[in-house]
Amino acid sequence: MSANTPPPSAASPMYRLHPYWYIACRSSELRAEPVARTILGIPLVLFRDETGSAKALVDRCPHRNVPLSFGKVSDGKLVCGYHGWAFDGEGACRDVPGFTGEPNHRTRCASSHAIVEQQGYIWVFMSAGVTPESKPFEFPHMDTKGYTVVRRDLEAECSLHAMAENALDVPHTAFLHGGLFRSESVRNPIQAVIQRFRDHVEAEYIGEPRPTGIAARLLSPSGGVVTHFDRFFLPSIIQVEYRIGDENHIVLNGACTPVSETHTRMFAVVTANTRVPAWLLKPILLPIGLHIFGQDQVVLRLQTQTIQTFGEEDFASTEIDLLGRHIQRLLRLAEAGQLPDSDEVVATRDITMMV
Amino acid sequence: MSANTPPPSAASPMYRLHPYWYIACRSSELRAEPVARTILGIPLVLFRDETGSAKALVDRCPHRNVPLSFGKVSDGKLVCGYHGWAFDGEGACRDVPGFTGEPNHRTRCASSHAIVEQQGYIWVFMSAGVTPESKPFEFPHMDTKGYTVVRRDLEAECSLHAMAENALDVPHTAFLHGGLFRSESVRNPIQAVIQRFRDHVEAEYIGEPRPTGIAARLLSPSGGVVTHFDRFFLPSIIQVEYRIGDENHIVLNGACTPVSETHTRMFAVVTANTRVPAWLLKPILLPIGLHIFGQDQVVLRLQTQTIQTFGEEDFASTEIDLLGRHIQRLLRLAEAGQLPDSDEVVATRDITMMV
């Protein structure tokens, strides 16, 4: 479907990860009107057919290249607003008003994308015209008794890689978010074990004290043992899992959707089972979380602008940049089609850092 | 004059139609001050010499490349606002203040363009420094007794080709302009005969009922036979000619001026002889016409943006896309210098469509 693919930008290669699922929007956003969303630089239009099933086409009428999202949905067909060409959910042309011949023809089809709607999100498979063998990521504990679910749709002016590394990076929390989350002044040595698998990477932090910030003190006033995992799943899922003391289990999930090289959305889902009741916790923790993300947005935008000014990334690292390089390696292997076959651990590393 | 030609953009080849006439502005717009206009991406400056003749130069002082339109007209010369270099209507340098030598020199000339001023418009020939053999298009019936003339200067964010096809395209009128002009719900089969000549193409619609919209009902309340021609003349003239019943003859002319790849102006001239008196018709039809053009502007801008996003046009068609492909073919032949010599019909086609 080369004619339906935008020309390559100055994109780094990690962005050509089309045969994967990405969230386009929430289920609740897609009603009677078509919805336009861009993923991996490709404009898509989403709509619901006559059965209510979500459908995704490339957002360009094959006739005169007006965006189909300018049109309307009529009898479960997406109708272009210029000449009224009508398309079904698979992109076949079903009506050309005024034309006495058969409307459906190979050249008059819109490219279609597979969709899965689950857990309140609409996921799109970004290889056009393909029936995917894989399934989208499932957010854990969304239906588990005792767990509260909080959703937020976030976005930042940065690449997918920058967003994922930032979300899973521990050292910056003490600095950029100092006081809110971790403290810059009090640091303790901890161990981190990194394990890279076929399609994901995980860091486990051992001996981490309860964070000293406000948030952690609310959750576990008496301190207690902390278990902490950070994970990245191809192509774009981040996950932070905490157990603080016996009573608190918190999983922060973020399904990232690369809009362009420099713009990424994150559909965040927090599932938590905590000692403090949910109705009490949410009004306190949510503003803190959004404040933290606001600080990240600023630094990510500045990082993106600086990389654009200099024309390319030029990163130096230390061993406490635990996951960034592994994320990048996974993205590159996936893009090159060189992921290993088995899901055994392919790399493991044990390092000390001050947290 | 390569040094005076902007570098090629991502232009489609159809835009390199320089040896043709285009309207720069209305006669009434060009008074004592120089006027800047861009055509085919080339900035021009228009001014009137000491005899009142309109003149056109490339809008760049050959001295230090300040736009000459920043200057003023003095004694029929165009004087640059930076150092006062003065140019006559042919672009020769007539004064270099402070310089004791002869100002006129080959390297100090501004490129000039031939001009014809007629029917209230200033036409520019876009090959610089050439005395053209051809003449500009003449709008018909502008001086015929009984005809009312309405002028409007319009513009849209689209290519010349997109504007011309849109203006001459029948099928979208029932859809995009549904109700105003033609109806989406009631359709009748009609015949269309397309004839392509050396430098223009014409569609005649046979058996077309009087359009059901408000406009047509005003003109011919009792119905009556409709004669309808759509025409495109190289490089950029569109013409829609209607006879509705015995009493109404309406010719809509549009002289398009490509400003850039994605911006086109249209100098529209409607000449009409109708049963309803002109003073009654104009306040009703003009707002309808401008409303229709406003809808076209929106869809043309969206089309342009989508083509830019995907990097190129990718159009599919049916046979009821009567004129678009012929327009494109004429533009391409003209650009390649491959127009046939004779003005006999070079192609004819007979199709059925529902209107």
Added chain:
Amino acid sequence: MSANTPPPSAASPMYRLHPYWYIACRSSELRAEPVARTILGIPLVLFRDETGSAKALVDRCPHRNVPLSFGKVSDGKLVCGYHGWAFDGEGACRDVPGFTGEPNHRTRCASSHAIVEQQGYIWVFMSAGVTPESKPFEFPHMDTKGYTVVRRDLEAECSLHAMAENALDVPHTAFLHGGLFRSESVRNPIQAVIQRFRDHVEAEYIGEPRPTGIAARLLSPSGGVVTHFDRFFLPSIIQVEYRIGDENHIVLNGACTPVSETHTRMFAVVTANTRVPAWLLKPILLPIGLHIFGQDQVVLRLQTQTIQTFGEEDFASTEIDLLGRHIQRLLRLAEAGQLPDSDEVVATRDITMMV
């Protein structure tokens, strides 16, 4: 330091003059906070170390490419706002919070630039990591008894070359600034002698009458002999020196800082010893000077826009364009490393112009 150099733009070659000094900002602008400035397209961050010495690094953290100017200065180190990496004035990494190893490492250094702070300005040497053999330009008479000093920081949307030529160009003053400075109507023939040296060029005007504008009449009401030199020093210093009658000595200096191909700053310093006392002169002459510069800003911006539209400069000249071509030649020789060794006069020319 190729990784720290932005990729070449559509820059003309004259801008690659890195092994030279340029003013980044005034001394008074650099206090406790880091200051961001761009020179030759390279973003720099300036800060003061623990001794108060000004330091300049490339404004990109080597870690994750966030601009260091987003950070803060702590104990004389520049601390990145993202992870807290701390750099000394030479760009060495002195702290990586959380990292238990040695922070300083070749890959973790920020590029540094030599700085000289003198006469209230901070000069930066634009070849990174080099100890320069040359010294910055010194503004004359800043500490001479009887001289008043006026400073203004100006900027315009133009290249360094366009700004320097404009500042030293006599013919446009009678036209663009007609009446304020020189008159368009009354002109007298004068001689100009141009001498080009190894790294500068000078025009001396012989027989120039006292300018007829307001400014000159204030300074020397009785007329008197005028001595007038215009000078350009590589890479970017302009100087206009006037003696009007016996009592007035005025030197206008401008140290130009090329920010980008199309944006240039000028740190202007006027040193003057005049018959009219300074407190009386400044409120009259300063607004006139700023008005004149405002007119130049307009024409320089239009010149830049026109050059961008056409893709390149295409200048014609006469012999009264005294210094522009010499400035360009010096810039090109300097860039190619082909400046002559000796400082003897390498060219001299004698021309007549009407002023």
